[in-house]
Amino acid sequence: MTFSVCVHEPYEADEGCExxxxxxxxxxxxxxxxxxxxxVTENGAIATQSHVNVDLGRDGIAYVDDGLAVDDALPALLAADDGAPLRQLHGVDAETTFVFSGDECGPWYGHLDGDRYTVAGNLLAGESVVEAVAETYEAQRDEDRPLEERLIDALEAGQVEGGDKREGLSVQSAALLVEDTEAYEFDPSTRDLRIDASRQPIADLRETYELAAEAHETLLERVAERDEETP
Incomplete structure (x- = not known):
């Protein structure tokens, strides 16, 4: 019923810090x-799907925050989960990746484990969905654009390939969540966005992102103007 992508990107900020x-x-x-x-936290990113067990994501990211590698934390959680054959679980941290698709997930299901990213999906139109997500993310990874934009592009590429195959379900949703290790005076309002019920969730997610980015820029401009006027 779902496809998702988890990514890790090291980068250099304006002040030259990694x-x-x-x-x-x-x-x-x-x-x-x-x-x-x-x-998602500043230490890793995890997606749990198929017959969702939210504890796999919640506990998994807590273990990563405590310093455990994602490819140690997630297998340990799956080993204790009686419903593991029904799960899809994948994620990244600063050093490792992990992806799992249980053999009782709804077809088509599968996953890809790339360089600092993972993609997984179930009940999809076919393998080309996850391939399109991966190829689009890889092709744009080095572009000087916000990660949020590129993640939306990757979702859109998967949707073009057919996405979730259940045509009888018209109400859909989409979300993105991004964190990094920088400190901000005002956290970017583009990094935690959800479209909870829509017939065109990816298009709506893109519009929401663009509006949030515009609002954040306006906020920063007004703060800068205020600071200039303050003696």
């Missing part, structure tokens, strides 16, 4: 996927 960013983008033919699937 930083890391992590993100998840996800869409499905059910409402409110953003409350179930993506788990």
């Amino acid at each position: 930083h890391h960013r992590f993100g998840v983008a996800v869409t499905t033919r059910l409402p409110a996927v953003g409350r179930l699937c993506p788990f």
Whole structure:
């Protein structure tokens, strides 16, 4: 019912310091996927899907925050989960990746484990969905554009390939969640966005992102003007 992508990107900030960013983008033919699937902190990104066990994402990211590698934390959680054959679980941290698709997931299901990213999906039109997500993300990874924009592009590429195959479900949702290791005076309002119920969730997610980015820039401009006027 879902496809998603988890990514890790090391980068250099304006002051020359090395930083890391992590993100998840996800869409499905059910409402409110953003409350179930993506788990992201400044240390890693995890997506839990298929027959969702939210604890896998919540506990997994907590273990990563405590310093455990994602490819140690997630297998340990799956080993204790009686429903593991029904799960899809994948994620990244600063050093490792992990992806799992249980053999009782709804077809087509599968995953890809790339260089600092993972993609997984179930109940899809076919393998080309996850391939399109991966190829689009890889092709744009070095572009000087916000990760949020590129994650939306990756979702859109998967949707063009057919996405979730359940045409009888018209209400869909999408979400993205991004964190990094920089400190901000005002956290960017573009990094935690959800479309909970829509017939065109990816297009709506893009519009929401663009409006949020515009509003954030306006906020920064007004703060700068205020500071200039302050003696």
